[in-house]
Ligand code: BES
Ligand code: MN
């Protein structure tokens with residue numbers, strides 16, 4: 001599907017999309033089309049329960065005397081509440097209705113919105129990216145998909161007076177959307193396709209965009225003393241990898257310290273010797289969702305040439321049981337020098353991140369580190385699928401992330417850390433154990449564990465176990481991999497860490 005911007009034309013064929021406010025008055029293009037069609041729009045509104053609220057839509061098929069095959073009215077809600085995100089949802093709403101409708105082209109007609117703070121150009125750009133995000137499908141493994149299930153829309157033409165400005169604003173947004181798609185693809189791919197080496201090879205392709213990519217294998221990691229990460233991959237036939245990405249968007253002379261993002265990339269989590277139950281185990285191909293967000297972020301930043309120096313580090317391992325696998329009770333030594341008693345081989349994500357976090361702060365001395373991980377089932381018990389859990393040692397950084405969360409619509413909710421929780425992971429044989437007290441604050445003890453490897457660097461841990469995968473459709477995403485984190489972190493970087 002491609003997206004273009006141009007001047008308004010009332011002779012467009014295919015589907016027309018018009019945005020409507022709750023006062024239901026038809027202005028501009030809408031009133032013109034209503035007039036052409038002998039009042040079809042007004043009559044349709046009167047005959048329906050469409051109120052122009054956000055999330056509503058009304059489809060009018062084959063209106064008389066217009067070249068359009070259908071008109072879709074999309075509600076916007078109160079004009080003073082329209083923002084980037086609500087514009088994205090409005091664009092997505094149109095695509096939800098039309099993507100597989102048989103229409104090949106959609107023309108979206110945008111007038112000045114009376115009472116709105118957002119400019120028509122910004123509104124148009126965000127409508128476009130919302131439409132794009134919602135159009136994503138992961139269908140490469142269907143060999144006999146029936147025609148009526150396949151997307152029919154090939155082009156969206158967004159029409160407005162200031163189309164030149166809209167096009168310019170859309171350019172970086174489109175790069176971010178493409179990066180979200182990359183993350184969704186990586187998460188959707190099964191474990192036999194994306195395993196540490198094949199995943200690292202995918203990441204290596206970011207070099208074409210100017211990202212520096214280094215791949216460390218098990219030999220290199222052993223030299224660095226990463227016994228915690230290596231223990232997790234020990235039972236797998238697939239060699240573990242640590243991938244380091246650097247995007248240097250600032251001038252070479254810049255003295256600014258980089259910012260760093262770290263991701264859990266367990267390409268399949270069987271649980272290891274502490275084997276998971278069979279039912280639902282297939283879901284654990286998405287256990288690399290945190291790393292996919294980091295990789296997607298790097299692609300977004302490079303794609304839109306962000307003026308920031310950013311490091312991405314992902315630990316890629318497969319957690320499998322075998323004769324070589326790590327046992328419950330084993331003690332491993334992490335790169336930090338701290339020892340860990342592995343009580344449960346299924347609490348592996350924290351073992352991977354322990355070394356990835358330590359390595360990142362040790363090598364790059366970043367301004368901050370943010371890690372993302374599908375870390376605990378317990379976070380789904382606490383927050384469901386609405387919010388990712390965040391944990392931090394830095395209130396100011398949390399404030400910035402929370403702002404970015406409100407703007408991107410990728411929700412976060414903070415949970416506490418404290419010395420008393422920290423005691424739960426003390427071990428009687430090593431410096432710590434990899435699980436806390438059974439059935440008690442499992443997401444927090446996991447975060448406490450990670451905190452022992454950040455060495456006082458300002459840090460946020462984002463537990464995305466509930467948000468990396470959607471079991472039902474979301475406003476900006478068909479059910480499946482969400483790409484959660486890419487837009488959140490891109491917004492954080494854009495609003496707070498880029499030179500203008
Ligand atoms: N990858 C899982 C967490 C997870 C569970 C993500 C369900 C999404 C859905 C993680 O590695 C794990 O297995 N965590 C254990 C920790 C426990 C053994 C302390 C869990 O949450 O059960
Ligand atoms: Mn696990």
Ligand code: ZN
Pocket residue numbers: 266269287346348349374375
């Ligand atoms: Zn896991």
